Amino acid sequence: MRLTLVLALTAIAGTAIAQDGGTPFQVAETGQSFARLSDAVAAIGDKQGTILIAPGTYGECAVQTAGHISYKAQVPGQTIFDGGICESKAALVLRGRSAAIDGIVFQRMKVPDRNGAGIHLEKGNLTVTRSIFRDSEEGILTGGDPSGEVVVDQSSFSGLGRCDGEASCAHSIYVGGYGSLTVTRSRFERGNGGHYVKSRAARAIIQNNAFDDSRGKATNYMIDLPNGASGMINGNMFVQGASKDNFTAFITIAAEG
Structure with missing residues (x-):
């Protein structure tokens, strides 16, 4: 179940430039191209649109508000987002009506409160597919939206999390009070503390994933999962690690009361 993706690393400073020398962010519906991700997000505004991102390594971040x-x-x-942070939160700070992320690598996300994430979702629906989160404090972090849903499919999470007592623990995925969380066909490995999936969503579907803690x-x-959660956990593979802070269980429900 290991996900293998070929990554092309290109160091870029200043204005973002695609590997072919062009502007990297294009709004598919209009054909407009932008040198900054935030400008492409602003061009879509409160409408619906797709931003196509050229291969390259970018210190970019953006805030979506609609x-x-x-x-x-x-x-x-x-397409690699490398360490760019908005609002001292994440590479993508999302509080629009919905967002979808496909095929993007998020790496080296760090912030002063030790919860730097690839994606920080505050409200609205989120779908993540074929993406990589690695070597950061957190992969995906959300607030609470009881009417919203979070879906993660065919993605990998490695070198994430921390729980050293200096700040609130960070996790590979931490979903707050959302309506539902679905995680499928994804891989979690090499954690640095905290949990691989921590959810406070009312419903959770976690199927056909690999949790390999052998290098955690x-x-x-x-x-x-929280007290009162419903849903299904099946078809997953779990490998226990030798260097754990807590050996008591693979899966816990209502650990916080």
């Missing part, structure tokens, strides 16, 4: 926006790598695994350090639960 609309339905898809962020799509032209070549999956070759000071990790906790594989899956942590």
Whole structure:
């Protein structure tokens, strides 16, 4: 179940430039191209649109406050967001009506409160497919939206999390009070603390994933769900690690009361 993606690394400073020398962010519906991701997001505004992102490594970030926006790598695994942070939160801060992310790599996300994420979702629906989250404090972090849903499919999470007592623990995925969370066909490995999936969503579907903690350090639960949660967990593979902070369970429900 290991996901293998070929990654092309290109160091870019200043204005974002695609590997072919062009402007990297194009709104598919209009054909407009932009040198900054934030400008492409602003061009869509409260409408629905898709931003096609050229291969390259970018120190970009953006805040989406409206609309339905898809962020799509032209070549999956070759669009890399490397350390760019907005609002001291994440590379993508999302509070529009919905967002979809496809084929993007998020890496080296760090912020002062130790919860730097690839994606920080505050409200609205989110779908993540074929994406990689690695070597950051957090992969995906959300607030609460009881009417919203989060879907993650065919993605990988590695080198994430921390729980060192200096700030609130960080996790590979931490979903707050959402209506539902679905995680399928994804891989979690090499955690640095916290949980691999921590959810406070009312409903959780977690199916056909690999949780490999063999190279984890000071990790906790594989899956942590809230009191009263409903849903289904099946078809997953779990590998226990030798260097855990908590060996008591792979899956826990209502651990916080």
